[in-house]
Amino acid sequence: MLWPGPGGADTPPVRSLYERSAETLDRARTGDAFGPTPGAEPEPEPTALAAIALDDDAARRWLTDAQRPDGSFGLTAGPVENDAPTGLAALALPPGDERERALDHLVATPARTLPPDPVVPHDPNVPGWGWALGTAGWVEPTSRALLAFRRLRPGATTQIDGAVGFLADRECVGGGWNFGNRSVYYVDLPPFGQTTAAGLIGLHALASGYGLVLGGVDALRRLWPVERGPLTLAMSLAAFRLLGLSDADEVETALERTLDGPAPDVIALAWIALASGPGLSELAVPP
Amino acid sequence: MTPMDRRTFLRRAGIVAAGSAAVGLGAGAAIPGLLRRLDRPWDDDAFPPPGRPKVLVARVASYDVDLETTVEEGLREVGASLAGRSVLLKPNFVEYDPETVINTDPRLVAATVLAVRRLGASSVLVAEGPGHRRDTPFVVSASGLGERLGEVGARFVDLNLAPVTRVPLHARFTELGELWLPAPVVDADVVISMPKMKTHHWAGATLSMKNCFGCVPGRIYGWPKNVLHWAGLQEAIVDVASAVRPELQIVDGIVGMEGNGPIDGTPVQAGVLVFGTDPVATDSTAAVVMGLDPAGIWHVSEAGRFLGQADPEQIVQVGEDPERSMTSFDVLPVFEDLKTGPDGGGDAGAHVGLGDANA
Numbered sequence A: 001m002l003w004p005g006p007g008g009a010d011t012p013p014v015r016s017l018y019e020r021s022a023e024t025l026d027r028a029r030t031g032d033a034f035g036p037t038p039g040a041e042p043e044p045e046p047t048a049l050a051a052i053a054l055d056d057d058a059a060r061r062w063l064t065d066a067q068r069p070d071g072s073f074g075l076t077a078g079p080v081e082n083d084a085p086t087g088l089a090a091l092a093l094p095p096g097d098e099r100e101r102a103l104d105h106l107v108a109t110p111a112r113t114l115p116p117d118p119v120v121p122h123d124p125n126v127p128g129w130g131w132a133l134g135t136a137g138w139v140e141p142t143s144r145a146l147l148a149f150r151r152l153r154p155g156a157t158t159q160i161d162g163a164v165g166f167l168a169d170r171e172c173v174g175g176g177w178n179f180g181n182r183s184v185y186y187v188d189l190p191p192f193g194q195t196t197a198a199g200l201i202g203l204h205a206l207a208s209g210y211g212l213v214l215g216g217v218d219a220l221r222r223l224w225p226v227e228r229g230p231l232t233l234a235m236s237l238a239a240f241r242l243l244g245l246s247d248a249d250e251v252e253t254a255l256e257r258t259l260d261g262p263a264p265d266v267i268a269l270a271w272i273a274l275a276s277g278p279g280l281s282e283l284a285v286p287p
Numbered sequence B: 001m002t003p004m005d006r007r008t009f010l011r012r013a014g015i016v017a018a019g020s021a022a023v024g025l026g027a028g029a030a031i032p033g034l035l036r037r038l039d040r041p042w043d044d045d046a047f048p049p050p051g052r053p054k055v056l057v058a059r060v061a062s063y064d065v066d067l068e069t070t071v072e073e074g075l076r077e078v079g080a081s082l083a084g085r086s087v088l089l090k091p092n093f094v095e096y097d098p099e100t101v102i103n104t105d106p107r108l109v110a111a112t113v114l115a116v117r118r119l120g121a122s123s124v125l126v127a128e129g130p131g132h133r134r135d136t137p138f139v140v141s142a143s144g145l146g147e148r149l150g151e152v153g154a155r156f157v158d159l160n161l162a163p164v165t166r167v168p169l170h171a172r173f174t175e176l177g178e179l180w181l182p183a184p185v186v187d188a189d190v191v192i193s194m195p196k197m198k199t200h201h202w203a204g205a206t207l208s209m210k211n212c213f214g215c216v217p218g219r220i221y222g223w224p225k226n227v228l229h230w231a232g233l234q235e236a237i238v239d240v241a242s243a244v245r246p247e248l249q250i251v252d253g254i255v256g257m258e259g260n261g262p263i264d265g266t267p268v269q270a271g272v273l274v275f276g277t278d279p280v281a282t283d284s285t286a287a288v289v290m291g292l293d294p295a296g297i298w299h300v301s302e303a304g305r306f307l308g309q310a311d312p313e314q315i316v317q318v319g320e321d322p323e324r325s326m327t328s329f330d331v332l333p334v335f336e337d338l339k340t341g342p343d344g345g346g347d348a349g350a351h352v353g354l355g356d357a358n359a
Helices: A017-027 A044-054 A057-066 A086-092 A097-108 A139-152 A157-169 A193-203 A207-223 A230-242 A247-260 A266-276 A278-282 B006-012 B067-077 B106-118 B136-142 B145-152 B183-187 B210-215 B226-230 B233-244 B279-289 B298-303 B333-338
Strands: A075-077 A080-082 B054-059 B086-091 B123-128 B155-158 B164-168 B178-182 B190-194 B196-200 B204-206 B248-258 B266-269 B272-276
Touching: A017 A044, A017 A247, A017 A266, A044 A057, A044 A086, A044 A266, A044 A278, A057 A086, A075 B178, A086 A097, A086 A139, A097 A139, A139 A157, A139 A193, A157 A193, A157 A207, A193 A207, A193 A230, A207 A230, A230 A247, A230 A266, A230 A278, A230 B136, A247 A266, A266 A278, B054 B067, B054 B279, B067 B106, B067 B248, B067 B272, B086 B106, B086 B183, B086 B210, B106 B123, B106 B145, B106 B190, B106 B248, B123 B183, B136 B145, B136 B155, B145 B155, B164 B183, B178 B183, B178 B233, B190 B210, B204 B210, B204 B279, B204 B333, B210 B233, B226 B233, B233 B298, B248 B279, B272 B279, B279 B298
Parallel strands: B086 B123, B086 B190, B123 B155, B190 B248, B196 B248
Antiparallel strands: A075 A080, B054 B272, B164 B178, B196 B204, B248 B266, B248 B272
């Protein structure tokens, strides 16, 4: 009998989402570190996420070696310095000089701002953090910076307040976030699941962000059931677990089905392992 | 423009740096102000004279016709040469919204896969790097593209995550100097740009040149690809299109988007596909079909100085007369001066009243 059915003597044990995703993630590594797809050249973002998810010292060592002289982590493409993984890398590193230099970099490099513009309304007093140096602030890199400061340098109140102000400024009508434009040409833009989850991960358990969290949770409850991509589901699971909400159970079930299909990319896979496993405690901030 | 072996061109012109490489991790200067103002900001040697390219405007009433044959015939008519060559289709899936028509229709993409195979391509893959969404599998699945590609057995590549190759720029309207482009784009013999025919609230129109932004990987340039906006949007369109150099173009104007495009506009039944071998000629022609003056669209006009043919007298129309196929697309007030219709032009299509895209 090929398939004895549930309870049959030959039925393999049901493995947890964390075990399955961690095993697949571990197989995707390139040497000590991780690229964005299995076997690809290592890069800071997937390596930082995997280091946290797997509690992997080899990945942490690779990260340390990849730190730039200015303390940042990221990808360089000619004049373009993407430093968006810096917050994640800080969260992945152990206490020490490397971590502090990463945080110092974030303090020193808020995003550029533009003058007020009715066509793309935004508050130029809250720049947030960008994907690349010298460009505008966006939701996901700002949420990463916020979380890094809250966990690792809680005395950086100017930066923390600034990040919360940015997320308040970019909140979509009805709650939640897209990549970071709440309105363009007098049209309100809708929130997305993945970026709403990113905002909630940065804001969880923060008293000054309570109203934003309420709106974000409402939005995420609407969005994740229809935006069932692996990265959206994984970051939604992380957000719901960090917020202590039982929605996490349903998302976890959806992710189990996702893992039954083709393997997700390494960044999504690392988020699945991180969100479903013990590594999530490395992102948690006590109330 | 004479069809050429794209890989050979890139190598001959020294565009591809030695081998694929990881993106550098070293420190460098931040972006100071990536806008360059030169009289002729391109290398003449890298851009041969455009000649007299063929463009074909085909009337196509809906996505329910035999699109495979339509595309095959359209590509043949403009002189596409695909036998034995690897092909990458680059449709527009910048994000997905079920309420409107942001994307190249998946049925057209799937039909093009089949048509390209009929024309003898050695391989074909479909690739996109969504500019607004990181969760590409969601976009591919929700839009229906994944299902359609499954039906024709075509592979999809997420250009936001693919390995990258350094490509020095031979057009320097920005000060980027180089782009790090996905290896599948650089390695393909032929890139076919398959934009949706849309107005664009910053650029006037988004067609085969602007569609090349989806080749720029988000994990370096961000979501949205804000680096390109800081570099100067219209200038970046020219530089990126000059680097990607799509050898063929198929513009999906069966249903396009007017008004506040490229995301929040209104569907408009223009009822055309536009085929070409020169992105400037194709976009110029598509603009005419939209009731817009191509000479007023900055990136089309500037690219017409070196990248392709913008002179309507030199573009050989082998299909319908573009002006007779015109559907006057509504534009935002800031682009009102681009309009050649409805007062002066025809209006062959029908505006689809599907309501506010964000309702």
